[in-house]
Amino acid sequence: MNTLGLYVPGSSWPHRLPAGPKLLGLLLAVTGVLLTSAPALVVAEVVLSAGLYPVTRVPWRVLGRHVRALLPFLLVIVIFQLVTAEWQRAVVLAGGLLAAVLLAGLVTVTTKVSAMLALFERLARPLDQVGVSSRRVALVLALTMRCVPLVASAFQECRDAYRARGLGRGSWRLVVPLIVRLVRDAEALGDAITARGLDL
Amino acid sequence: MIRFEGVRHAYGDRVVLHDIDLELAEHRIGIIGANGSGKSTLARMCNGLILPAAGRVLVNDLDTRKQGRRIQRLVGFVFPDADTQIIMPTVAEDVAIGLSRRGLSTSETKRRTTEILARHGLAGHHDHPAQLLSGGQKQMLALAAVLVTEPAILVCDEPTTLLDLRNVRVVARTLHDLDQQVILLTHHLDMLRQFDRVLVLDEGRVVCDDRPEPAIKHYQALMES
Numbered sequence: 001m002n003t004l005g006l007y008v009p010g011s012s013w014p015h016r017l018p019a020g021p022k023l024l025g026l027l028l029a030v031t032g033v034l035l036t037s038a039p040a041l042v043v044a045e046v047v048l049s050a051g052l053y054p055v056t057r058v059p060w061r062v063l064g065r066h067v068r069a070l071l072p073f074l075l076v077i078v079i080f081q082l083v084t085a086e087w088q089r090a091v092v093l094a095g096g097l098l099a100a101v102l103l104a105g106l107v108t109v110t111t112k113v114s115a116m117l118a119l120f121e122r123l124a125r126p127l128d129q130v131g132v133s134s135r136r137v138a139l140v141l142a143l144t145m146r147c148v149p150l151v152a153s154a155f156q157e158c159r160d161a162y163r164a165r166g167l168g169r170g171s172w173r174l175v176v177p178l179i180v181r182l183v184r185d186a187e188a189l190g191d192a193i194t195a196r197g198l199d200l
Numbered sequence: 201m202i203r204f205e206g207v208r209h210a211y212g213d214r215v216v217l218h219d220i221d222l223e224l225a226e227h228r229i230g231i232i233g234a235n236g237s238g239k240s241t242l243a244r245m246c247n248g249l250i251l252p253a254a255g256r257v258l259v260n261d262l263d264t265r266k267q268g269r270r271i272q273r274l275v276g277f278v279f280p281d282a283d284t285q286i287i288m289p290t291v292a293e294d295v296a297i298g299l300s301r302r303g304l305s306t307s308e309t310k311r312r313t314t315e316i317l318a319r320h321g322l323a324g325h326h327d328h329p330a331q332l333l334s335g336g337q338k339q340m341l342a343l344a345a346v347l348v349t350e351p352a353i354l355v356c357d358e359p360t361t362l363l364d365l366r367n368v369r370v371v372a373r374t375l376h377d378l379d380q381q382v383i384l385l386t387h388h389l390d391m392l393r394q395f396d397r398v399l400v401l402d403e404g405r406v407v408c409d410d411r412p413e414p415a416i417k418h419y420q421a422l423m424e425s
Contacts, residue, residue: 007290009327112327114293135301142297146287149331153283188284191249195277196298196346197269198287 006108008058014110015056019119026107030100039088042095049102058109066105070098117142139198143189150189154181201225202246202275202353202383206255209241216241218404220255224383230392230412231385232419233401239357239385242401246355246383247275259353276351276380280358282338283331285345291317291333292326295345302349312348320344320374336367343374353381360388389416 009015014022033045053063074094081090121138128134158178162168204222208215216238224246233239244250245257248264248271257264259271279285288294295313304312317323320340325333330341339359346354356375360368372391375382384391392398398415400408400422408418 007327112293113289114296142288145289150283153331185284188279188281189287191244192277192279192285193287195247195249195272195279196285196287197272197301197349198297 007112008056008062008109010057010110012056012110014052014106017110019111019115020122022107022111023119026103029103033096033099033103036096037092039091039095042092042099045099046095046102049099049106052106053102056106056110062105062109063102066101067098070101074098113142113145139193143193146189150185151182154178154185157181201260203258204242204245204255205258207245207252207257208254209238209245209250209252216404217252220406222399222406222409224381226396227381228395228397229381229383230395230398230415231383231401232387232389232392232398232415234423237401238404239401243355243357243383243385244277246353247272247277249277273349274351275353275355276346276349278339278342278346278354278356278359280361282335282342282362285342286330286338289329289331290326291322291328291330291341294330294341295348298345298349316344316348320347321370335362336364336370339363339367339371340374343371347378347380351380353383354378355383355385357385358387359384360386360391389419392416 033042036042036045050063053060074097077094077097078090081087081093117138120141121134124132124134124137127137155174155178158174158181161177162174167173202222202224204220204224207217207220209217216236220242231239231242241250245252245264246259248257248268251257251265259274262271262274264271286294288297292313295316296309299309299312314323314326317325320343322337322340322344325337330338333341339362343356343359354375360371363371368388368391372388375384375391376394384395386392392412392415395412398408398410398412399406400415400419402422407422408415410418
């Protein structure tokens with residue numbers, strides 16, 4: 001898995017499929033899921049979406065992680081719909097969301113970030129005509145993804161430093177050191193991008 | 201070759217480099233000095249990351265002020281903290297992105313990536329999350345990601361600061377085996393024993409420019425005074 005818990009290396013046919021057709025397929029499939037209003041069909045879609053995971057040979061825990069992350073939202077939706085509407089509506093909404101997330105997860109676990117970025121760069125190429133660099137758009141997306149673990153680790157270090165000094169959990173007091181650290185990291189990252197000639 | 205001509209630089213009121221005139225032509229050049237002596241500013245000027253407030257820096261006769269793009273292709277730069285140098289999520293992707301502006305085919309990019317990773321002890325780590333590599337592996341990745349672009353000169357700003365002794369030796373061996381001209385800033389003085397020339401910086405001035413042994417002695421005496 002990569003730093004964002006997305007791509008899982010493999011050689012299954014979904015892994016080998018180019019990013020473009022995969023994203024197009026995802027778009028069509030999710031549209032189909034969201035247009036489905038029969039509870040039985042929605043349940044079938046969830047089963048089918050989950051059933052695609054073994055094809056990719058990714059570990060079951062990846063599927064479990066996707067479901068676990070969504071569970072609180074599903075619970076809220078189901079409870080709210082059961083209170084305000086009827087169970088069929090709860091199944092359609094919660095099931096539709098689950099199927100859509102499972103399908104999206106399937107694309108992300110089988111597609112490298114670089115392939116996604118190359119696709120986004122191609123899609124953004126028309127923007128070159130109006131002075132927006134598609135390469136920079138792709139670089140910004142790459143950096144956004146790169147920054148997630150960097151921010152998480154900076155937060156962890158600031159919190160640990162705070163605790164190590166016996167000052168408790170820190171809470172809002174961590175904001176200033178965290179921002180200072182992130183600004184410093186951002187500056188270093190900017191220098192690295194320039195030094196590697198990637199901002200040209 | 202890198203040439204500093206009357207280079208002066210300041211951050212606000214603090215002058216960090218005073219009228220530096222240097223020609224860096226040797227194959228292996230070390231730069232040592234206390235924290236805040238101006239080493240990093242000097243190193244960053246070698247590939248145009250920092251432009252001098254006065255004077256000029258020439259790399260193979262190209263002015264960093266005017267030909268930054270060409271110079272950044274000529275001069276590779278390795279930072280102290282590999283974490284902030286790694287841009288892409290996986291090892292192979294991070295190496296490959298350095299080649300993305302070179303107009304290479306996908307297969308050629310893949311070939312070069314595989315080759316450089318193998319050469320730097322990262323074979324089999326292609327799809328490994330870069331974030332989860334060990335400190336030594338991260339620094340080797342940072343080196344590989346720069347070297348894959350085949351720069352003529354490599355500037356390394358304290359690349360071993362965060363490494364244990366074993367990894368310091370791995371990095372030292374890697375730098376030793378390179379064909380490129382290497383300019384190394386370090387506090388690991390043993391890494392410089394085989395170098396051709398060592399500069400000692402103190403308060404923004406080159407106070408010693410000599411063979412490794414005398415230069416290191418000068419530096420040690422400076423630190424003890």
